[in-house]
Amino acid sequence: MQNDVLNVGDIAITSLSDGRVVFDPRITFPETPLEHWEQYYDIFPEYFSKPYFLLNLGVFVMRSAGKTLVADTGFGPHGQMLGADTPADLMNDFERKGIGTDEVDTVFLTHLHGDHVGWNTRPEDLSEPTFENARYRVHRADWEHFTSKEVLADFRGDAVKRSAIPLDEAGVLDLMEGETELAPGITAIHTPGHTPGHMSLLISSGRERALMIGDVLGSPMHATDTELTYWPDTDKEQGIKTRHHLLDMAEREEMIVLGSHLSPPGWGMMVRWQGKRYWKGL
Numbered sequence: 001m002q003n004d005v006l007n008v009g010d011i012a013i014t015s016l017s018d019g020r021v022v023f024d025p026r027i028t029f030p031e032t033p034l035e036h037w038e039q040y041y042d043i044f045p046e047y048f049s050k051p052y053f054l055l056n057l058g059v060f061v062m063r064s065a066g067k068t069l070v071a072d073t074g075f076g077p078h079g080q081m082l083g084a085d086t087p088a089d090l091m092n093d094f095e096r097k098g099i100g101t102d103e104v105d106t107v108f109l110t111h112l113h114g115d116h117v118g119w120n121t122r123p124e125d126l127s128e129p130t131f132e133n134a135r136y137r138v139h140r141a142d143w144e145h146f147t148s149k150e151v152l153a154d155f156r157g158d159a160v161k162r163s164a165i166p167l168d169e170a171g172v173l174d175l176m177e178g179e180t181e182l183a184p185g186i187t188a189i190h191t192p193g194h195t196p197g198h199m200s201l202l203i204s205s206g207r208e209r210a211l212m213i214g215d216v217l218g219s220p221m222h223a224t225d226t227e228l229t230y231w232p233d234t235d236k237e238q239g240i241k242t243r244h245h246l247l248d249m250a251e252r253e254e255m256i257v258l259g260s261h262l263s264p265p266g267w268g269m270m271v272r273w274q275g276k277r278y279w280k281g282l
Contacts, residue, residue: 001190004097004214004265006282009205011064011185015151015220015265018057018074018118019087029219031127031229042279046263047220055082058116058266059090060212060258062203067183068099069106070131073210073258076118078162090119091130092255104131106182109138110214111195112146113201114159116260123270126162131174137182140175141189142197145234147244148273191216191246193239194232200246210256210267216243217259223247223270223279247277256282 006013006067025037034051059187060071070185075081077088094101105222110116129136145151146160161247167173176199178187189198196217201212213271216239217223218230226243250257257279258267 006161006256006258006267008203009208010208011062011203011205012163013203013258013267014061014063014099015267016059016061016090016093016095016097017264018059018076018090018115020086021055021057021075021081021115022052023055023082023084025053025219028122028231029228029232032225034109035273036075037221044263052058053219055261056264057086057090058262058264059093060266061097061104062186062201063187063207065184067105068103069183069186070104070112070134071108072116072214073119073130073163075115076163077123077158078118081115088118101131102133104134106185107131107134108134108182108188108199108201109142110200110212110260111198112138112164113157113159113195113215114163117159117163120163121166127166127170129167129170130230134172135175137188138164138173139188139197139199141190141192142176142195143175145174146195153256158176159241170190189243193235193237193242194230195234197243208256209253209261210258210261211246211250212258213246214260216246217279218263219263219277220259220268220281223257224276230235251277254271261262 004015074090075086134251185205187202188199203210206239271280
């Protein structure tokens with residue numbers, strides 16, 4: 001396994017990133033004091049610019065049986081995220097990894113928050129999809145939620161207007177409901193809580209399995225602190241239930257867990273240490 005390539009049976013997964021963002025964790029965990037995170041400094045040193053989080057804006061390219069899928073598209077060149085400037089480095093990373101936008105068949109969107117849809121369209125012309133030969137896939141419940149009058153009227157609507165609605169207008173957006181196979185061995189499943197239509201990916205080839213969980217985990221520490229109130233979750237109680245369900249499954253079935261905001265390259269296993277569960281990067 002190369003540092004930025006993971007093989008799950010015959011499925012090859014390449015890790016990319018739109019860059020990293022430093023922000024105060026009290027923004028996303030408002031009920032948790034800053035001192036709480038000190039216990040993780042030595043466990044996840046790559047995830048802190050003390051005392052703040054160093055958040056990865058992770059993206060994955062998956063190749064299976066001649067199909068190429070992109071999971072999420074980062075924040076893009078759209079100003080600040082959580083009060084911090086964003087690198088908007090994803091297109092540079094595509095070039096560094098030798099992957100052309102024209103190779104992509106499917107763009108899978110775990111959900112429609114701004115840091116997962118930012119490169120859906122070309123910044124110089126928001127009416128043009130970045131991945132010119134791809135169908136874009138998202139859950140119907142997320143589309144209905146994020147295109148509601150309420151959401152479009154506040155700050156959440158900015159990303160929807162520039163990075164989601166143009167896809168529908170261009171005729172390249174497909175809405176999903178329930179379990180959907182996107183490529184051989186890559187299946188989207190509904191994992192609500194973070195947003196109404198949040199989806200994850202079950203990845204299976206041969207005897208190997210992995211689970212791409214999007215924002216079910218907001219950081220690697222979230223695998224241990226699953227009960228903490230996570231402000232971005234639309235339904236916080238459901239978010240906790242979904243976290244427990246997916247992590248229990250991953251641990252029980254010894255699945256690799258990939259996440260958008262986990263330590264680069266973004267994949268690891270569930271391990272137990274001193275009676276607690278941790279995500280351990282591979």
